[in-house]
Amino acid sequence: MSNVIAGDNPVSDLLAGKVRASEPSRIAVFGLGYVGTVTASCFAGLGHRVIGIDTNADKVAQFARGDSPVLEPGVEELLASGLGNGLVNATGGIDEAVDGSDLALICVGTPSLPNGDIDLRYILAVADDIAGALRRLNKRSYTVVIRSTVLPGSADNVRAVLADNGITVADGYDVHVVVNPEFLREGQGVEDFLRPPLILVGADHDAAGEQALSLYDGIEADRRVTPTRVAELVKYANNSWHAVKVTFANEIGVVAKALDVDGVEVMQLLCSDHKLNISSAYMRPGFAWGGSCLPKDVRAVNFAAKSSDVIVPLLSSLLPSNGIHTARLIELLLEVDRPRIGFVGLAFKPGTDDLRESAMVEVVERMSGKGFHCRIHDQELVPDDLVGGNLAFVQRELPHLGQLMDDDLAELVAQSDVIVVSKGSDRLNALLSGAERGPESENPVTVVDLIGLPHDVRSAVSYHGVAW
Numbered sequence: 001m002s003n004v005i006a007g008d009n010p011v012s013d014l015l016a017g018k019v020r021a022s023e024p025s026r027i028a029v030f031g032l033g034y035v036g037t038v039t040a041s042c043f044a045g046l047g048h049r050v051i052g053i054d055t056n057a058d059k060v061a062q063f064a065r066g067d068s069p070v071l072e073p074g075v076e077e078l079l080a081s082g083l084g085n086g087l088v089n090a091t092g093g094i095d096e097a098v099d100g101s102d103l104a105l106i107c108v109g110t111p112s113l114p115n116g117d118i119d120l121r122y123i124l125a126v127a128d129d130i131a132g133a134l135r136r137l138n139k140r141s142y143t144v145v146i147r148s149t150v151l152p153g154s155a156d157n158v159r160a161v162l163a164d165n166g167i168t169v170a171d172g173y174d175v176h177v178v179v180n181p182e183f184l185r186e187g188q189g190v191e192d193f194l195r196p197p198l199i200l201v202g203a204d205h206d207a208a209g210e211q212a213l214s215l216y217d218g219i220e221a222d223r224r225v226t227p228t229r230v231a232e233l234v235k236y237a238n239n240s241w242h243a244v245k246v247t248f249a250n251e252i253g254v255v256a257k258a259l260d261v262d263g264v265e266v267m268q269l270l271c272s273d274h275k276l277n278i279s280s281a282y283m284r285p286g287f288a289w290g291g292s293c294l295p296k297d298v299r300a301v302n303f304a305a306k307s308s309d310v311i312v313p314l315l316s317s318l319l320p321s322n323g324i325h326t327a328r329l330i331e332l333l334l335e336v337d338r339p340r341i342g343f344v345g346l347a348f349k350p351g352t353d354d355l356r357e358s359a360m361v362e363v364v365e366r367m368s369g370k371g372f373h374c375r376i377h378d379q380e381l382v383p384d385d386l387v388g389g390n391l392a393f394v395q396r397e398l399p400h401l402g403q404l405m406d407d408d409l410a411e412l413v414a415q416s417d418v419i420v421v422s423k424g425s426d427r428l429n430a431l432l433s434g435a436e437r438g439p440e441s442e443n444p445v446t447v448v449d450l451i452g453l454p455h456d457v458r459s460a461v462s463y464h465g466v467a468w
Helices: 010-015 032-045 059-066 075-084 094-097 121-137 156-164 191-192 208-212 229-257 263-271 294-307 313-336 359-369 388-397 409-415 426-433
Strands: 028-031 051-055 088-093 103-106 141-146 174-179 199-202 222-228 340-344 373-377 420-423 446-449 462-465
Touching: 010 032, 010 446, 028 094, 028 121, 032 051, 032 075, 032 103, 032 191, 051 059, 051 426, 059 088, 075 088, 075 388, 094 121, 103 121, 121 141, 141 156, 141 208, 141 222, 156 222, 156 229, 174 229, 199 229, 208 222, 208 229, 208 426, 222 229, 229 263, 229 294, 229 313, 294 313, 294 340, 313 359, 313 420, 313 446, 340 359, 340 409, 359 373, 359 388, 359 426, 373 409, 409 426
Parallel strands: 028 051, 028 103, 051 088, 103 141, 141 174, 199 222, 340 373, 340 420, 420 446, 446 462
Antiparallel strands: 174 199
16 A cells, blocks of 8 residues: 655556555445545545445436546546546446445535524435435445534434434444545645545444545545544534634734735734744633733724724624633533632633733632632732732732632632632642542532543543533
């Protein structure tokens, strides 16, 4: 088996037979639109046997003679090669497609409904067709791979359709549903297929997941198998992030223009920073941001936009969105409704005693005002050492801070009904994971996790993750 590597022409390598899957599979591709056609042609290029199937007879005829139903560089060359090698076929018959394959790749559309939800009717119709074919053919082993973009829970809906047709383990079938989202850009689909940023399979059955992953043997890329629902959401996270990036660059550009600044140069300099800006830094679910810089600078750029009569919906949403995270935590603590709350961490982030615009200060103040008994442990915070703007902020927002501090972490853990963790430590993990007051006790400690505690800690307590 050869690999597609950086610097090669991947399409030329496929056509020359330099890259091949070590164990070719038989694949039925349901849906010969953009995703289905690109996927089918590339898998045929890797040496798999591919049957294309579509309800549109014209698409089937085009595919069968090697004419791509979609305009995409490299596809027709790959289809022609596949036809010449006897690896490509097309049909409109469900039974023929299922009988001649070991896996079905569902590549049909998931258009938007009026309320923004996705329309699963085409995917569920394919699932129903596959189930009927499996029964008629008495084919007991099969894997259904959802390649279309679907929301979490969609694979469960497909499983339900199969079960409604009697395709279950109890009925003697070894049929599984996995998710394999595509990351293809129109105009660069073949390139993206053969040089992907990630090969992702969502599977709740190990063997089916590995079977789907093995289709990509011959392609060099990071490979991940996750729970089904994780894989279903990743594509939406990707595309939403792409939309955020484009919108952000556009909004910075119009603000820059209004201020007589070259927005292109600003964004080029921003993108030159691969330590923080174009990196994984900050890209993790968690709690609200604060500190001396971000809030005031976001306010400033919004002021500049407003003063210049420039509308920037994304930038203007940042502070309200951040505030919603704080409100959500307060709502959670009110729902838990236990009187003694211990806060581990008060500063806006670990490694500092800076309380300026820390969301935790607002949470403590609000919960104290509602009659809850609040105690705070922050090993980096000494109230008597606060100076300047930091001191002024505390005197204004939480003047009784000194009365709430607890130097003894073990005592705080022991005396709290609820522990809100915004700063972690090995000492805290040991105290929580070794606590006798577990979920089954009469008085379990409830932990609200804002940072991502280890799983052994989570399992030892009554647990709430703030964004997971």
